[in-house]
Amino acid sequence: MEKIKMTTPLVEMDGDEMTRILWQMIKEKLILPYVDLKTEYYDLGLLNRNATDDQVTVDAANANKKYGVAVKCATITPNKQRMEEYPELKQMWKSPNGTIRSILDGTVFRTPILIDAIKPVVKNWKKPITIARHAYGDVYKAVDMKTEVPGTCTMTFKGEDGSEKTLSVQKVNGPAVWQGAHNKLSSIHSFARACFQYAIDTKQDLWFSTKDTIAKVYDGEFKAVFEEEFEHYKADFEKLGITYFYTLIDDAVARVIRSEGGYIWACKNYDGDVMSDMVSTAFGSLAMMTSVLVSPDGKYEYEAAHGTVTKHYYRYLKGEKTSTNPMATIFAWSGALRKRGELDGLSDLTAFADRLERACFDTLNEGVMTGDLVNLVEPGYPVRRVTSEAFLDAIAAKLG
């Protein structure tokens, strides 16, 4: 059988530990036999980031900007413990995801993969809920302090043009804690554009929620920016029959729980942090959560939402055949190949991405699955725990 041709290379970002092992297996068993794969390869494994002084991450992100579509393996973000584990590290390198996100100025969309045998904790959820989390500012770039004596706190902005604006925060008669947070309008606009773009790409409604009744200026600005940006996308939304819907965060939470799913929920940074963990847990498993970084000018980076699954990797190194779930990483590949196919007008490639995902679902629906899913399956559905390798072989057998 002739392999499917590609025209533009996919930016391939390799990673670390167990997911690096799965990465290789997925390529060998599920992609290379069918696709004449064209990639520009960047090794984002920790040791190569260290060897290149992290230049490889910057190069990979720039390639993502140039070609438009990337697929990324999970990577280690070094911490103190990793510095001891890898004594050769020249410094505690920053999170590659953070670096790529800031170069692409992107928003992260996380979507669960649903199967019949695993029911969400919220029983009326029938379709995935995608969380779009704004990834800049607010409490994550805030400064805070504690004071001990009675007094007054003020907040002053000094413009480079010499202007000044001062606000009294509060007068207190005892010890207190304080926080100064900010966001940039450019970042809020990028966030809004990425959300509208992604809603159009995936033909889903977009919900956005803040607390603008309380934070009238701060959250009010978020609401206003979304309204302003929506004007540019309104015609496309109408053509697709999708809607943009703004509501207060507390109202949104109630509506989300009562909904059937099947939409994108855009959240401010903190709300997104909290709600994405709630939504992913309620849908089942982190190993079944995909993630895509979308820039406001339509560049895409697909990955799994989970990490490098370190504990499994150590068992793998001891010679054990692990039962690590490759679903989210396979879907990162299928998502990236599908997008490449759409952008380049390669219907064979798009169809292959669909076929690959179908083969995964068929395999799971027959009960063939990795250990993490076994205990989540509802009574009455078939279950057989297999290793990662056997799971991939079962999918490959369906691809034929």
Ligand code: NAP
């Ligand atoms: P993790 O790799 O997501 O794994 C945490 C636990 O979740 C695992 O020990 C495993 O539980 C379960 N799990 C996650 N993915 C699974 C899968 N595909 N199949 C089966 N079980 C899965 O998180 P972590 O252990 O906190 O982080 C490990 C490394 O990943 C860290 O160095 C961190 O910096 C990095 N990380 C990278 C990214 C990224 O690149 N996007 C994201 C998060 C973390 P059991 O052990 O109970 O089986």
Ligand code: MG
């Ligand atoms: Mg979190």
